[in-house]
Amino acid sequence: MFEMLDRWYKRKFSDPDSLMLLMLLICVSLLLAIWGDILMPVIVAAVIAYLLDWPVVQLMRLGLSRAYATTIMMLVFIAVSILTFVGLVPVITQQSVNLIKETPQIWNKGQDWLLTLPDLYPNFIQIYHIQNILQEINQKIVEVGETLISASFSSLADVGAILIYLILVPIMLFFMLKDKHVLIDNLSRILPNERRLIKQVSSEMNLQIANYIRGKVIEIIIVGTVSAVTFVFMDLRYAVLLGVLVGFSVLIPYIGAAVVTIPVAIVGLFQWGITPEFWYLMIAYGVIQALDGNVLVPVLFSEAVSLHPIYIIVAVLFFGGLWGFWGVFFAIPLATLVKAVINAWSPTPNQEIETYPQI
Template sequence: MIKVFSDWYKRKFSDPDAATLLVLILISAIALAVWGNMLAPVLVAVVMAYLLDWPVERMSRIGFSRPVATSFIVTLFVGICILMLLVLVPVMVNQGTDLLKELPQIWAQTQQWVMMLPERYPGLIDGNQLQQMWQSANDKIVTVGQDLITASFTNLVNIAAILIYLILVPLMIFFMLKDKHELLSNVSRILPKERRLIKQVGAEMNVQIVNYIRGKVIEIIIIGTATTVAFVVMDLRYAVLLGVLVGFSVLIPYIGAAVVTIPVAVVALFQWGLTPDFWYLMIVYSILQALDGNLLVPLLFSEAVSLHPVYIIIAVLFFGGLWGFWGVFFAIPLATLVKAVGNAWSEQSAQLQEEK
C-alpha cells in the first residue's frame, strides 16, 4: 500500500512544476478559508474586471488607449447597474412584497386542495398521514420564517458594508483594468520560475471560462426577457419577478430550472386554478425551457465548458454546501479548474512515463 502511494506521489509530484501548482492551490484555498470574508470585495472586483476585460481589449485593438477604454466600459457598466437598480429592482421589490402578503392565502388554498385528495382518492391516500405531513410542513415553515426575519434584521447592520462595496469595488475594477499588465507583471514576479503547469491551467481556464461566462450572460438575458414577455402577455401576476427568477435560474444547471418551476406553477394555479389559462401558461413555459436546453445552450456553449452533467450536479452540491450562494454561482468555473488541474497533471505524468 505504501509503495502504491509512493509511486503515485512520484508520478504526480516529482516534477517541480507540479509541486508548484499544488502549493499554489493549497495557499489559495487556505487564504480563502481564513480571509474569505475580508477579501470578498477584492474577489468581486477581480471577477467583474475579468468579465469587463474582453470589451476593454476590443476597444484597445481598434485604437483607443487603455485608460480611455477602461473609463468608457466601467462607466457603461456602472450606468447599466444604476439603471437596473432604478427601474428593474423597484418593480421586483413591489411584486415580491405583494407576493409575500398573499403567501398565507396561497398556502391556505393549497392546504384546502391537498386535504381534498383523500376524499377523491380514498384507496391511495391516507387522510391521517396527510394531516400529519401537512402539520409538520407548517411547523417547518414557521421555523424558516423566523430564521428569515432574524437574518433580515441582522443584515441591516451590513448596510454600511454594502455602501463601501458600492464605492470600493468600482474603483478596484477601474484600476485592475487600467493597470492590468502592470499588476500581472507584479504577480508574475512573486510566483516561482517553475510554473509551466500553472500557465497551462491558466490558459485552459481562460478559454473555457470566458466562453462560459459570456454564454451565461447571453442566456440569462434571452431567457429572462422571453419569459418575462410571455408572462406579461399572458397576464400572469408577478410577471417581472418570476421572469427574472427564471432568467437567473440558468446559473444553476438542471437544478435551477426544476426549482423555479415551483413558484411559477403555484402562482399560476392560485391565479387561475386548473383552468385552460393555467395549462396554456405551463405549455408556453415548457416550450421556453425546451428551447433553452435543446437550442440555445448548444449554440452558446458548443466551445465552452465540456463537463458531464453528473460532474456539474456534484460541483453544484459540493461547492454550494461549502460556500453557500457563491459556491453555487462559481460551481462550474471551479469544476472547470479541477478538470484543468487534472488534465495538466495527467499530461505531465504521461510525459514522465514516455521519458522513462
C-alpha cells in the same frame, strides 16, 4: 501500502513543475478559506473585470487607448447599473411584498385542495393522513418564518458592507481594467520559475472563466427577459419577479430549472386553477427551458470544456456548500479547473504537448 503511495508520489510529483502547481493550489485554497470573506470585494471586482475586458479590447482595436476604453466602459457599466436598479428593483420589491401578503391565501387554497383528496381517492388517501401532513408543514412554515424574521434583522448590519461594495468595487474594477498587464506582470514576479504546468492550467482556465462569465451573464439576461415578457403577455401575476427568478435559475444547471418550476406552477394554479391557461403557462415555460438548454447554452458555451452532468451537479453541491452563491456561480469553472489539473498531472499518452505564452 506505503510503497504504493511512495511510487504514486514520485510518479506525480517528482517533476518540480507538478510540485509547484500543487503548492500554488494549496496556498490559494488556504487564502480563500481563511480570508475569503475579506477578499470578497476583490473577487466581485475581478468577476466584473472579466465581463468588461472583452468590450474594452474591442474599443482598443478602434484606436482608443486602454485608459480611454476603460473609462468609457466604466461609465456605460455604471449607467446600466443605475438604470437597472431604478427601473427593475422597485418593481421586483413591490411584487415580492404582494406575493408575501398573498402567501397565506395561496397556502389556504392549497390546504383546501389537499383536503378534497380523501373524497376523490378514498381507497388510497385517508383524511387523518392529510391532517398530519398539514400539521407538520404548518410547523415548518412557522419555523421558517421565524428564521426569516431573525435573518432580516441581522442583515441590517450588512448595510455598511453594501456601502463598501458600492465604493471599493468600482474603484478596483477601474484599475483592474486599466492596469491589467501591469498587474499580471507583478503577479508573475512572485510565481516560481518552475511553472510549466502552472502556465498550462492558468492559460486554459483564463479562457474558460472569461467565456463562462460572459456567456452566463448573457444567458441570465436573455432567459430572464424572455420569461418576464412571456409571463406579462400571458397576464401572469408577479410576472417580472418570476422572470427574474427564472433568469437566475440558470446559475444552477439542471437543479435551478426544476426548483423555479415550483413557484411558477404555484402562482399559475392560484391564479387560474387547473384550466387551459395554466397548461399554456407550463407549456410556454417548458419551451423556454428547452430552447435554453438545447439552443442558447450550446451557442454561448461552444468553447467550454464538456463535463458530464453528474460532475456538474457534484460541483454545484460541493462548491456551493463551501462558498455559497459564488461557489454555485463558479461551480463549472472550478470543476473545469479540477479537470485541467488532472490532465496536467496525468496527460494521456496521445495528448499533444501545448505551448503557452509566458506569464
